[in-house]
Amino acid sequence: MANQDCIFCKIVAGEIPSDKVFQDEWVTAFRDINPLAPTHILIIPNNHLTSTNDLTPYHAAMAGRMLTVVPELAAKEGIVESGYRLIMNTGPDGNQVVMHMHLHLLGGHRMKHAMG
Ligand code: AMP
Ligand code: ZN
Numbered sequence: 001m002a003n004q005d006c007i008f009c010k011i012v013a014g015e016i017p018s019d020k021v022f023q024d025e026w027v028t029a030f031r032d033i034n035p036l037a038p039t040h041i042l043i044i045p046n047n048h049l050t051s052t053n054d055l056t057p058y059h060a061a062m063a064g065r066m067l068t069v070v071p072e073l074a075a076k077e078g079i080v081e082s083g084y085r086l087i088m089n090t091g092p093d094g095n096q097v098v099m100h101m102h103l104h105l106l107g108g109h110r111m112k113h114a115m116g
Contacts, residue, residue: 002047002048003048003100006048006099006100007098007100008042008044008048008098008100008102009048009100011028011030011044012028012044012046018030018031018033019031021041021073021076022043022069022072022073023046024065024069025046026045026046026061026062026065026066027043027044027045027046027062027065027066027069028043028044028046029041029042029043029044029069029073029105030042032104036106037106037107037108037109037111038107038108038109039077039079039084039105039106039107039108040104040105040106041073041077041104041105042102042103042104042105043066043069043070043073043102043103043105044066044100044101044102044103045059045062045063045066045100045101046062047062048100049100049101050099050100050101051090051091051096051099051101052088052090052101053090053091054101055101066103067103070086070103070105073105074105074107077107077108079107079108082107082108083107084105084106084107084108085104085105085106085107085111086103086104086105086106087103087104087106088101088102088103088104089104
């Protein structure tokens, strides 16, 4: 269920280039093109969801995988002990720019404590 105009659907399908670090039947993870930290990975569902607003109980397995892949990626990045921040932006007030749900994994240097 790809959205024809969606850049992240095209990344899942391999139709535009990306630096993929993980893919399984549920999710794809790739490096953010404009990294805000030494590790900046985006974890996205393979099927198009606009945002967390589209989530239903049907998506539980996929949504669980979006989180359970995090420690695997953190281990590969060497940031398990140093730590990291997970961010999901939803809608205009959440500053969501790409309308395909995604989880930011940011690490490799100390984050500012405050949000925003
Ligand atoms: P958000 O503000 O949460 O919607 O963040 C969207 C993120 O997607 C930004 O951090 C962008 O740098 C990133 N991004 C946009 N296009 C691409 C792309 N083609 N490959 C990798 N990351 C991208
Ligand atoms: Zn999409």
